[in-house]
Amino acid sequence: MLYVEGLTKTYRTGDSELPILRGVNLSVEKGEFVAIMGPSGSGKSTFMNMLGCLDRPDSGTYVLDGIEVSKQNDQQLALVRNQKIGFVFQSFNLLPRSTSLHNVELPMMYAGISRSERRKRAMEALKRVGLGERMNHRPTQLSGGQKQRVAIARALVNRPAILLADEPTGNLDSRSGTEIMAMFQELHEQGVTIILVTHELDIAQHAERIVTFKDGVIMKDERVEERLTAVPSDEVILT
């Protein structure tokens, strides 16, 4: 599903060079739920941007769902983001002036899906995250948890290969956070491949695998023994 080898990235400011990623190798299977952890400055955010095709590595290979992303141009990357990746951000990143429905329709608009089909699928997606009653609300009329659910609906509506969540509970109160994590669990059970960036261990422990970054490389890559759900991980991989 996702395969990364020898990924490097260095930022240059003036004369000084700041290596952020120094050869990252990782592979994620379809249906896996992976948490990425690490202190700030460890390179996990940059890595996330690479996975999300928002940034390109200096060297190394990144293959997503059979596409060698590291060799694509800007326009092709936009298509990959549109078709293969669903983003969930810490700050929700909904269009503030648009309704939930329109926000969820947005990726399908860039995918060139017809209006009626878009509307139908957006409504289904919103119902799926329990916001069937909030379709015509604007983000300002929604709670944090609801906003994040709209974002999840939007992330999933184009049926992406991976769901990338960057601190999805960071701006939520603990009750909403738990709610959102339960939703990730549910999606995981349905077979969605999820990569979650967090710095909180208890959030990371919702995943079945925790990858820890330090100084631009993966320092630890371990299975989570203490599962919060009863579903065995190998059963999920089969779906």
Next chain:
Amino acid sequence: MNFWEALRTAIDGIWANKMRSGLTMLGIIIGITSVIAVNTLGEGGQRAITSEMEKFGQNSFNIYTDYESKEEHSNDDLTVEDAETLSRISPYIERLVPYNQSNSIVKGPKKEERVNVYSTTAHYLEIQPTVKISKGRFFSEADDKELRAVIVLEDELAKKLFGQMNPLGQRVRMGDNSLVVIGTYKEEKFRFDMSQTYGAYIPIRYDLSFQEEPFVSTLIGKAKDKESVEAAMKQATQYLSRKHQKENHYRSFSMQEQVNQFNQLTGTLTIIFSVIAGISLVVGGVGVMNIMLVSVTERTREIGIRKALGARRRDILMQFLIESLIVCLIGGLIGVLLGLGAAALVSYFAQLPPLLSWNSIFIAFGFSSAIGIFFGLYPANKAAKLDPIEALRYE
């Protein structure tokens, strides 16, 4: 994303910032309004005056002697007979008549008035259809040849001189002469003729008979048709040069030339004013660019979100370009309406016929689209080139 999606997105963007969009439009509105008003008024005035001129002298022309001629001027450079001969022999000339104009005091029983006195022949009415006899008659060829002291007064003048009396058969005094009123007339005045002086016609041979230095100042003529005007003027001047043995002594001038000269003048004026108005349009365009740049900065995060969700550069470019295009087109539309309104208002008070200048409307829309695209391109391109990561991080 197709064009219609981009259009909808752009309209949403404009609608979300109604106040700002309106202010942005203002520059375009003012520019287009002035361009349209100037052009419509220019074209309307031009057409009104042209049509007036044509009504008053279609195919007509004048023959006169050149002030700057090297030949000696004499009183018989132009004669009544010349006009009659040319009318007879020229295949191009419908009618040529001698024409003098003077200013005299005309005394009636009630009052006296300063009057423009025109002297010509009986055929004058053939070339001047705007003069309509309302009472009595115009003088005849016999009146002219026999030097009868007769006069035809303008209706208003007759009323002034005679009050309620029937003027026909009455006498008026003009200098030492006493003339019999044989008719009154009404003249359709040239719309832009502001003169308040009344007119009267007398036979030219009678007029010349009591002048100390009798001479004919002008021959006015009418060609058979529009195409014959040039030939008619050429033949008339050639004939006169030959007959009077004077070279380069005669000049001709047609109503058409006058119309052309006038059109050239108003055309130039319209262009000058349009350019001035156009400058305000460019200023409006700079305003659009300014606001679009603000809008791009303000919506950096939105651009980042759109890019993360799969918007290509082209999609973002289109969204902002269409937005500035629509702002300019709506501004253009309002400007056209206001401009036409302003032109209609001025036309109404200046008593010009109202006119819809399609040309300037197309030009206005062309210009506002061009401005929308030209001044929208830089901000739109700036938006399209934003780095999605930075844009998402933008607060």
